[in-house]
Amino acid sequence: MNTFGRIFRVHVFGESHGPIVGINIDGCPSGIRLTVDDFKEDIERRKPGAKGTTPRKEDDLPIIQNGVFNDHTTGAPITILFTNSNTRSGDYEKQRATPRPGHADFVASKKFLGFEDFRGGGHFSGRLTVCIVAAGVVAKKVLQHLSKENKIEVNAKILSIAGESDPEKGLQKAIEAKDTVGGIVECSVNGLPIGLGEPFFDSAESLLSHAVFAIPAVKGIEFGSGFAAASMFGSQHNDALLNTEGQTRTNHSGGIVGGITNGNELVFRIAIKPTSSTPKEQQTLNLETGNVESFSVKGRHDLCIALRVPVVLESVTAMVLADLMRVAR
Helix, strand or coil: CCEECCCCEEEEEECCCCCEEEEEEECCCCCCECCCHHHHHHHHHHCCCCCCCCCCCCCCCCEEEECEECCEECCCCEEEEEECCCCCCHHHHCCCCCCCCCCCHHHHHHHCCCCCCCHHHHHHCHHHHHHHHHHHHHHHHHHHHHCCCCCCEEEEEEEEECCECCHHHHHHHHHHHCCCCCEEEEEEEECCCCCCCECCCECHHHHHHHHHCCCCCEEEEEECCHHHHHHCCHHHHCCCECCCCCCECCCCCCCEECCEECCCCEEEEEEECCCCCCCCCEEEECCCCCCEEEECCCCCCCCCHHHHHHHHHHHHHHHHHHHHHHHHC
16 A cells, blocks of 8 residues: 555655645654654655656655654654645646546556546655655664664666667657657666675565655666676676675676675666657547547656656665664664
8 A cells, every 4th residue: 555664664645736745654763863864865855856757746745743853853753844835726726527648547447436536646646755765764763773883875877868878869859859858777686794684575676666666657677787687698697605604796686586685886777768748749549529539748858757767766675674674673
């Protein structure tokens, strides 16, 4: 449902055009310094404003409701809220009869019998990733708290936009086509201990994949050499051990063997689909007339969602790792 994690557990709530969106975090150790200022850098990274992103802007100042006292976590659940103030719900009222291609409009209406909040995608909206980023800020602090010997660094970056390693070229493709594009984002984690992951069903890859697919628009994931491994020989793909610390000569496994972290760099990539809300004219079913007709999405949308994904990817990764660290203890 809307909760993820065994000990470090996060619960997301709210809708795109509702009064608030928020996150509840349970299982955070006490004594970790946490202030509003700690959220600013990552929240800013998720915000629109760069070329190719939506013009919708929110202040996104985190409102810490509980779980923090005297600028330190108390060990009790932490609730963080974000207000929605820059909304245009009327843009979606007009589209109620015509489910947008690529969106959850049709399936959500069927599943929830028409009672879902459809404005701006409602609970399915990428707007809720601001909550995930907030959880990621806390999770990154938990990782450092639990691993005092090693500095665990989680970093994500864009590898390509619309098949181009130069994001500007990729965006230009979208601009010229008057359409939207996708991209590939890579995440790497250094400083992880050996032994995180609980095979079979809670293997490190399983949990990371589960969390990653909660990010709207993710359509694929690969670890290490990923799909390229299918065309390699076993002798090529195997990572030879070099020492008792687990260091390997190569890292085709992406830092996970047998579902367990092996102490090498954790590396994986995700594929982000083109933004479903494209200005290009499409065809869709009119639920009122029963006819398939021409349709164009209105409103404010990202030209390429992948541009805003790196910090979100870091956040879900940190959430999973923080939970695995707590389980391991």
